[in-house]
Amino acid sequence: MKVDRRSFLGLGIGAVAGIAVSPVGLKLTDDSSILSQTTKLWPWALDHPPFDGEITYESSVCSLCPGSCGISVRKIDNRPVKIEGLAGHPVNDGGACLHGMSGLQYLYDPARIKTPLKKKGDSFEEISWEDAISQISGKLADIRKNGTPEKLACITNKEQGSVSGLLQRLLGAFGSSNFYTMPSLESYLEITAAQLHGKGKTIAFDLENSDFVLSFGAGLLEGWGSPVACFKANATRKQRHAKLYQVEPRLSNTAAGADQWIPAKPGTEADLALGMCAVILKKNLFDSNATANFKGGLNKFAAMLQKEYSLEKTAQLTGIKEADIEKCAEGFAKAKMPVAVFGKGRGDGAQSLKEMTAVHTLNCLVGNINKKGGVFVQNKTQYLEFSDVTMDNIAQSGSAKAKIGLSVDQMLDTVNASAKPVIEALIVHNANPCYSLRNTKRVKQAISKIPFVVSLSSFLDETAMQADIILPSHTFVEGLEDVPNLAGLTKKVVGLTKPVVTPVFDTKNAGDSILMIAKALDESVAGNFEWDSYEECLESVTAGIWDSLSEDGYAILSEDVPSGAQMVNIGFLADNPPTVVAQAQDGFDFTLIPIDNMRLVSGAVAASPFAVKTVSDTVLKGNDIVVEINPMTVRGLKDKGKATLTTPMGAVKVLVNLNEGIRPGVIGMVEGLGHTFDNKYVSNKGVNINDLIGPVLESGTGLDAAFGIKAKISKA
Amino acid sequence: MKQEDKKAHKFGMVVDLDKCTGCGSCMVSCMAENNVPFKEDETDKKKSITWMRVYKLTNGKSFPETEIIYMPRPCQHCGGKGDHGHSPCVSVCPATATDYGHDTGIVSQIYTRCFGCRYCMGACPYHARYFNWWDPEWPEGMENYLSPNVSPRMRGVVEKCSFCYHRYQLAREKAYVEERDDIEENEYQTACTTACPAGAIVFGDLNNPEHEVTQIVKPDPHPDPRNHDVVGKSRNPKVFRLLERLGTNTKVYYLSEKEWVRKAGDNYRDGEWDKIKNHHGTTESTHG
């Protein structure tokens, strides 16, 4: 039998036909279509499909900003999947801001600190908790042994709250008064209240009920105070027929949403407020019942105003027309429930006491203090019941010594200025001064001069990088902590963050870290910390409200209109303290000001990848920061073109956004970019404006009041 | 059962642009809800996937008369000419990977079925569709927050806003076990709507006169006598749709007191706006 070509062909055709009739073709076609369509070609998805399960919700509180909104964490199969606003919560009732909703990104942030770290050369090595605590307590014990306990300092983000309370207790028992908070709306409200009404008081604005809000640069829609509460108050404004006037050199979202935008020259807010005070006094538009409470020389104040802040002079200083100033002052004074709000941007930026008191004096003049829709002046929130600290001799002598600075900025400057270390050890908690304070080089230099720095942080941020030992903290979804709302709301609310997920890394509650340090010190310090854990401490110091905190997730401390008139001491303003001016140098003709953008943050944490993603390409393009500038300011600059921006602090390459919404002569640069830590989604984008602006400390308060800096810009 | 099925929904929303503050909550809520990824550089907005995107509009006047307003733009869920379901994107899809749900009015899609020709992106007048140029990636551990209710998309497919359809599905499941025939207005709300701190977004069934969205929009069920392709025009003179005259019959309406904002909703030739602005949003039939 000969196998010829034909039979060979038969074999082939037969094979093909056999396969064709068999299910192989059909099945493989189907399978390969599934293969191409489904996730098999994307191996990640086969290993990590988002697993389904029971949907549950847990209520907690967000502590990313002082707003302290209630949050609802949606969990699937016990795995947190999404954070949303909590309906019915007294602060935010349902809404949420983009940062809170990105909260879970912080949990898995690439820059999270996974275990205690110790500085080794330029990098860090992992150490155990026991090791870290014993090294810290060893150093601190030496400082006490030397009889210089005041050389322990602490920087944190707020004064209120039990973790801050523990830090203050540690410093007290140790023997140091060097406790500092970062500039915050909380501190500004208290400083202003202290100056005008007396110590121990604070101010709150009833924005929800006011019919005329006159905001001096307060970014009510930029994240000022409690952002969601502000958004809500603004949303009901139309129905309430309430007006919003915004004083700001730039058309911010708040200015855009306002009934009137008053584009005053940067840094002239105090002048404008005083000019309006002058109009109100001159035209007898003030409330005589209210002015009866003025002490310290109302007549002297009025005379000073007529002399220094006449309409003509104010118009010249601020760049606002006389008629507009007059109209605004009259509108404010004649409104039923007017409120003048201070705290530029988010309320935590550079401000002077002069500006804040000048604005608040408007409130005092029109008699809206402690009235619905006005301004509440009341005692500071007190809900923690810590027992008195027992101090030994060393502690007593140390505590008796004065703080080395009135503010954190002044303290750092003192450190820089002295040859010998005035601070031997620094504990930084929930703060990033190496990023958020003006002239970051100066801050880093001061911190590097402090021989021993401990950081209690969740992220390896700019300041943690400078630390000798890092004790990693939980994020707000991992730990228990009381969070008071400190953002100028009339409702005083304390919330409780709850652990909604088991800690992802080997971290601890900052409160527990502080307890561990305290207990490792000698008995005279350790004896003040009788609790076995932070949780036990929290329950005992919040005993009065613990039931409602643990059951409802929050406690309302007060929400009614406070009663009683408030004395107003006008002495400080009557002397007309000098207005802070921007740091300048010859040839620098423009003013660079920071822009607070709701989609970014500039505090202790950086913005999340989601938040950075929402940032417009007129703010950040590639890795270049875009500055806003009015086309009238500099001829020859092109929109989207490259430019060099120079201030007395340094020069940077920027892109230009020609924008009609900014005052000519002013350059606006966003705050919150230019981070340098290890998170590629967030860091190394743009520049940190604090590298370009230096602090200008107000005399008498030590507050950094640098609203901006003189600058020049040229085509690159 | 057949009886109720005939009662089709027409889900839509109205955004109060005077309330919108441009805060970006809706964008993040959407991304977190729908497993939208992020990458190192998101500043090339053509390649940045944002189902919900907030645009900034300006009146173009110079300082200090400048005004700005923010406009959130989800998928507009076009009903197409005459509102028959021929959405611009659905009509051009060669893979039948996207189609129009006549029972909901929602333009739906099967990501895995898409083969990435991007015709739909070209057809969409609103730039609401996005192409995945890369497989999404999450930093280690972060995939733990992904939701099983929306499947992650791979490289090579187009995606867009779904009006959070999975929330509709979940609401319906709940109604089924409770043996209810239909869902309540508050049971199905999109993630952007619930997140908005200003309450600027109102979402609901445009076919249900009880729903707030219908009461604000007051959609005209009859075709516009001047342009029969247009159906569902708002009878509220402050409400407009984007590029309404194209007859795309979008289900996302916008509300503003400001005339320049309403004018910005379409490209008008010189003098054209002045002719129609006074009866904008109304039809001759309603004038009687």
Added chain:
Amino acid sequence: MSEIENKSETGSTESAGECVSGDTKDDKGLGLGVIFFLVAFVACFLAGTLLFPKLLYSKKEQPFNFDHALHTSEAGDCESCHSYREDGTYNGIPKLATCLDCHSEEPLGETEAEAIFVEEYVVKEKEVPWLVYSRQPDCVFFSHAAHTIKAGNDCKTCHGPIGESTVTKPYEENRLTGYSRDIWGKNIFGIKKHSWDRMKMDDCAECHKKETGEQGACFQCHK
């Protein structure tokens, strides 16, 4: 192989018969060609039908045997374990906690399966990694509530008489797609006799068309 050999012998007989009344040379060639054609045809057809599935699917055993019949007789109907949550979602294969409603560290019976279950999972508090025969791709949304409570189907309509089974069959995983053989159906031609034989999109669409008049938009079943 013997079957194929038989067939090829038959083939050769037939062609030998034909060559009697024709041009010897050409016919012989044609005959051989036909023989080769048929041999190859049959061989490939059978390989595609019988061998191919064996290559396409890999077999995996469940962690231990699960006796549905025993459980339904002891615990009641399907919903005793596979139930709806309050929010209308379906729990699918129950978690360990549900098993522990009846089971404990003390075995209830004497089966080897239960011994493994107790030792490996109950004591160690580990979830059982069951292999799900009906697992659909991640992009599929399926509402049990819509199909049972609303539409009135019983479990059998899609899952067949699994409640009567006493042994868990091996899980056959498609090496290409990663999904279970039960989705395409046991029959490699894709022919189904019962409604539960297959679980592909076409099967969903077919039933939807029949029962509701339309197959619905993408999001009806996709997410």
